[in-house]
Amino acid sequence: MAIEVRIPTILRNYTDGAKAVDAEGATLDELIANLESRHPGIKDRLVDQGALRRFVNVYLNDEDVRFLGGLGTPVSDGDTVTVLPAVAGG
Template sequence: MANVRLAPVLRSSAGGSKQVSAQGNTLNEVLNDLYSRFPALKEQIQPEQELSKFVNVYVNDQDVRYLQGLETAVGASDVVTLLPAMAGGR
């Protein structure tokens, strides 16, 4: 199972967990396993077929946009990080 790290803003949708495990051989499979247990995460991460452009997703610290996107391979010892983009300022 891959380890999925959740940014603080996502933790309330995952029962307060900082990190959870999820099964799958691709990022898409890992995310679907995550959504089956924490449905509220789907709206924040992947409201459409593709990932939200406001969420950065990394597999082992590599941005999946520069890999194979949702088809990026994920191994049992890999770490997936979900990090919503933050904006602010004046």
């Protein structure tokens, strides 16, 4: 089994158009590293200087990972990780 990662429209150019892809890891950080090995370039859109980008929301199942443990959040098989760019502006 693996962890399903749901990809927003704007990042689907890294996943050949797929809305959801599988990845593996014990923490969100490892999961993103694994995702990067399968879909090169995607990590830079999610992480900047060792932290999640401020205007990218990442959810583990139904929770925003900012309220869990950020990149250190443990993940396990069967979880769903959802990436959504924040909707924001001035």
